[in-house]
Amino acid sequence: MHRGRMEGCTTFMSDYVPYNVVKRPPRKQEEYKPKPGKIDLGTTYQRDYNAHETGPLILARPLERKHTTGGKMDTIPTYRDDYRLWKIKRREPCTTERVYQPPTEKFGNPTTFQDCYSPKELNPTQSFKPIWVAKPPDVPFDGVTSHRTDYTVHQLEPKFLRPKEKYKPSEKPFEDLTTHRSDFKGIPGQTAKSCKPGNVKVGSNARFNGLTEFQDRYQPWPVSLPEVHKTREYVPPTGKMDLNSTNHLDYIAHKISPALPIRPVEERRISDPFQGTTTTKDDFRPWRICRREMTKKEQEIEKPTGKFCDLTTFRSHYIPHQAMPAKSCKPVCAIDPNSAPFQDKTTYRTEYIPKKKTTCPASLDLPPGYVYEYTDSDGHQFFHQSTPEHSVSNSNPPPKQVAVVS
Template structure:
């Protein structure tokens, strides 16, 4: 496959022309002086200002040599009197069970007495305007004391005629005055050149990882041996401090703190009849029939012709199978021998399966010592070195559960 794209084929590089640099002209100040006079300085007339006099009255201090009486009027004049407790005006009412249906009257019907409404007299004065017979005096203090003064004519300032300046306008700003462009080099493009990369050298099957990585030997982690469990001698004392020093006390049952109920008990039998049971009578109900509409289209009476629109108008066509673009899955034979050597195949060493000594009634290579209270038998392992040399070394104990 050619590595030429449409952009590489149609792209034409063109020459880059440098941008011309414009040299800024040197600023030359103009001759003459600037008139700094303003309209405010010409038209403003200064006035003499006198200090403002204070209108606040002088402070007067009232001092008395008499002693202050600190007893308030409420404490001096108030006298408390004894208030007698008012007796309740409630009438005793003994409940009698009704003999008729809804025969008892309610509390509102017993206590309420209908009375005529007596409107309370109003103490509000009537909102009626009082007419006066005295004629209205239209003389006010403003009309009596006001003195009209003639107004002075308003001072009108003459409008000054605009006189344009004789000097030309200086269109020079601070930026133009202080800024001086320094000539410099144009920025260079960091874009790499669009050069076609091509090489006819044969690719080696060695990568950077294969060339630099060197395998090193890894040592196996050390296996830490656990200490053998040695059961303590003697029996365990299961008595605790609370069990030894605890003194049992006889406790009386707690008395409820709830108040005694003051409800009145009646010997009358309970009436289980309610308004719903007496007035409401269940009536029989039947399931409503399904409402079906009459068919507007009559059912056909003739024989059904098993012919659909698809069957009548369908035209069969010959099917042309699509050509497959999938490459042929052909196996290329190779004369080289298959290397079936793996790391597991070369470095694996089979180990002998050892049988647990607890499966034997008397395990070989062990000597019986004793049996504890839990049924654990302890044996001593006889190593071949100890068997050959008749020394007084203490053999290693092994616990075997039988």
């Protein structure tokens, strides 16, 4: 092996020439110039919107109707009354059991691959790689490019800085009056009375004198504390410790030469045809495999032959005791029922006004106040209003055009 010292100088370190790098000049920012004139802040909504006066919303909730009858409901459905179960027998499977039987004759038919395949000699492929003709230059590389030779450095102008505008608070006072504060008017009424019962103390100050079975039959016995095992104090060995091992004393170093690469011998190509018969195929005979029986462990305890006595330890030693009924700690109901009738009058019942129901003009063959105009391809009949006075006199004015399905 080469025992000389390796030089730390590479081709890159010996041939590289550093160059002075100039910082790229930043791009000049254009000065902001505001547009002359005044901005029109008027929108289409502000010009074309017409405000309308709106009144409070009137509830149109109908009266509650209860559809109840005094008769008893028959809860037997049609499915339970008319359905009858059929007696269907289970179908037997139509499949037949087939037991596998291995063939007795030897399989000697050659395959298509064995009949048609013939080994061929491998010809080495011709390389189309061009021969290395280029010669490296002997002159060191000059880092001069067209960008470095033709680039001209321009002097930058000072950056334009926009002055910050000072915050000016508004001189007008803030109006905190909302629509709810200005238009809301509370409805006078009585405050609701609480139906919650008064807070009554639950429980009693008497001492509990109950005697349990555990207190009556439990007999305490003295228990001794477990012994505490004391650990022995560590006593270090006397004398000096010999740290020499058998490997350290008896090992002899040997001078070993570096291992040589062992290349495999070139394999000889066999020109004879491959025979697909082996000793396993000729001599191997498949065995008939039967299902292995389940191994059961012999019972060590003999089964009893006599009659089973169902008398348990609990039944033989249990002594019944007379149970005392537990006292109820539930407080007495101190709320007296009110004899006055319940007032079920609400604001909805007193102030609700039902509206008059009107029939739709499209449900009639000839709506009053309309004249038939035409019928489209889908079968819809269209009518138009005959006289304008009819819409003024009626409380519910009909629409200008009605479509009726014939």
